Amino acid sequence: MHSLTTRQWVVLALLTVVWGLNWPVMKLGVTGFPPLTFRMLCLLIGTPVLGLGLWAMKVPFRIPRQYWRELFVLAIFNMFIWHALIILAVQYLSSGRSAILGYTMPIFSALIGAFIFQNQLSKRAWGGVAAAALGVILLLWHELVNLSGKPLGVVLALVAASTWALGTQMLRRTTIPLPTLTLSFWMTAMTTLVISVLAFVFESDRWQEPTPVHWLAILYNALLVFGFAHSAWFYLARGLPPVASTLSVMMIPILGVFSGAWALNEVLHWQDWAAMGLMLMSIASVLWPSQPTEPAKTEAA
Numbered sequence: 370m371h372s373l374t375t376r377q378w379v380v381l382a383l384l385t386v387v388w389g390l391n392w393p394v395m396k397l398g399v400t401g402f403p404p405l406t407f408r409m410l411c412l413l414i415g416t417p418v419l420g421l422g423l424w425a426m427k428v429p430f431r432i433p434r435q436y437w438r439e440l441f442v443l444a445i446f447n448m449f450i451w452h453a454l455i456i457l458a459v460q461y462l463s464s465g466r467s468a469i470l471g472y473t474m475p476i477f478s479a480l481i482g483a484f485i486f487q488n489q490l491s492k493r494a495w496g497g498v499a500a501a502a503l504g505v506i507l508l509l510w511h512e513l514v515n516l517s518g519k520p521l522g523v524v525l526a527l528v529a530a531s532t533w534a535l536g537t538q539m540l541r542r543t544t545i546p547l548p549t550l551t552l553s554f555w556m557t558a559m560t561t562l563v564i565s566v567l568a569f570v571f572e573s574d575r576w577q578e579p580t581p582v583h584w585l586a587i588l589y590n591a592l593l594v595f596g597f598a599h600s601a602w603f604y605l606a607r608g609l610p611p612v613a614s615t616l617s618v619m620m621i622p623i624l625g626v627f628s629g630a631w632a633l634n635e636v637l638h639w640q641d642w643a644a645m646g647l648m649l650m651s652i653a654s655v656l657w658p659s660q661p662t663e664p665a666k667t668e669a670a
Contacts, residue, residue, distance in 0.1 A: 377605060381618070384601045387593045389468075389624025393632040395456065396464035398586030403575045404456045405568040410579070410587045412452075412561040415595025419554055422596065428550045436545045443543060444556040446536030448599075449563050454529035461522025463635050468625025469505055470526035475619060475651075476502050477534035486538055497651040501619055504647035507640040537606050549607050553600040619648040 373381065398407045423430065432440060459467045479498045482488035490498075545552060579587060602618075623645050629635045 373609075377608065380601045380604060384598055384605070385618060385620050385624060387598045388602075388618070389621045390628050391590065391594055391598075392459075392464040392468040392622075392625035393629045394586045394589050395459050396467070396629070396633060397582055398590070399456065399460050402577070402579060402583050403568070403572040404460050405453065405564060406572050406576060407583070407587065408452055408456045408590075409561075409565045409568040411590035411595060412557065412564055414587065414591035416554075416557050416561045418592060418596040419557055419600065423550055423554055426550070428548055428554075430551065430554065432545075432547065432551065432555060436547070439543065439545060440552060440555060441559065443536065443540055443552070444559045446532050446539060447603075448536075448556050448560040450532040451529045451536070452560055452564060453567060454525045458522045458525035458529065462526065463629060464633060465622075465626035465629035465635050466509065467522075467526060468622040468629075469509060470523060471530050472619065472622040472625075473505055473527060474530040474534045474537070476505070477531045478537050481531075481534055481538055486542075500647045501651040504619070504644040504651065505622075507644040507647070510638065510640040540603065540606050541610075543607070549603045550600055553603045557595055557599060619651050623648050 395407075420430075455467070455471055458470070462470070476498055479490065479494070483490055540552075543552075605618075626635075626641055626644075627637070630637045630641075
């Protein structure tokens with residue numbers, strides 16, 4: 370199992386708070402407002418903010434030509450599909466349940482890693498995947514009847530999660546010898562262009578002036594999600610083993626459920642509390658230090 374550095378713990382904690390609280394924020398942002406247009410405005414503001422951050426830190430922007438194709442493929446699976454589909458799914462589902470379905474990603478990632486990329490997972494890691502899966506089932510307990518009437522939202526969220534999982538595995542294996550922030554900026558810039566085209570084609574007839582609530586949601590996403598969270602995630606995903614990076618963020622859907630209950634009056638049940646315990650077990654399965662083996666203890670003695 371993998372031990373996080375102090376920096377990785379800080380990044381993980383901030384990422385969990387920003388992304389966890391963002392689910393009710395997104396729900397407010399797309400209520401009465403075109404979802405792809407909402408995402409477009411977030412990206413149009415957030416991408417320059419991210420660029421200014423790179424410039425201030427003197428991070429290089431240049432991508433050698435031979436890496437353009439690989440970077441484009443990474444952007445498709447890590448950002449294009451995820452951002453287009455999940456923001457559409459949020460319109461159909463509650464914020465908490467959108468978070469839950471979106472964060473089936475770690476489960477997909479572990480399965481893709483094991484069966485496609487031949488990752489060797491320990492029994493403890495498989496236990497963490499099982500705990501996360503059971504936690505997701507518990508969190509959806511009271512929504513199964515409602516979800517059956519909203520199949521489009523469910524399908525959109527699950528397709529988004531599975532493609533993001535594949536993208537995470539690909540990012541971990543990328544051969545591009547450049548800083549993670551550089552890759553993050555250009556993937557975000559390309560996503561801005563793609564989402565802008567989609568918003569123009571499918572929603573230009575519904576464009577309207579955002580309300581103050583919409584603007585708050587847009588600025589939250591622009592400054593904190595695109596200005597910070599995505600780069601933080603790519604930093605963790607590229608620096609940790611896939612199962613460790615993915616299961617380590619399983620507190621995000623829990624925070625999404627509980628913040629949605631607080632902000633949007635979404636009802637909590639005992640299953641939500643049980644799921645929190647299971648998610649904590651899932652995180653511990655990959656981040657709790659392993660006991661040294663007996664040979665290692667003997668040699669140390």
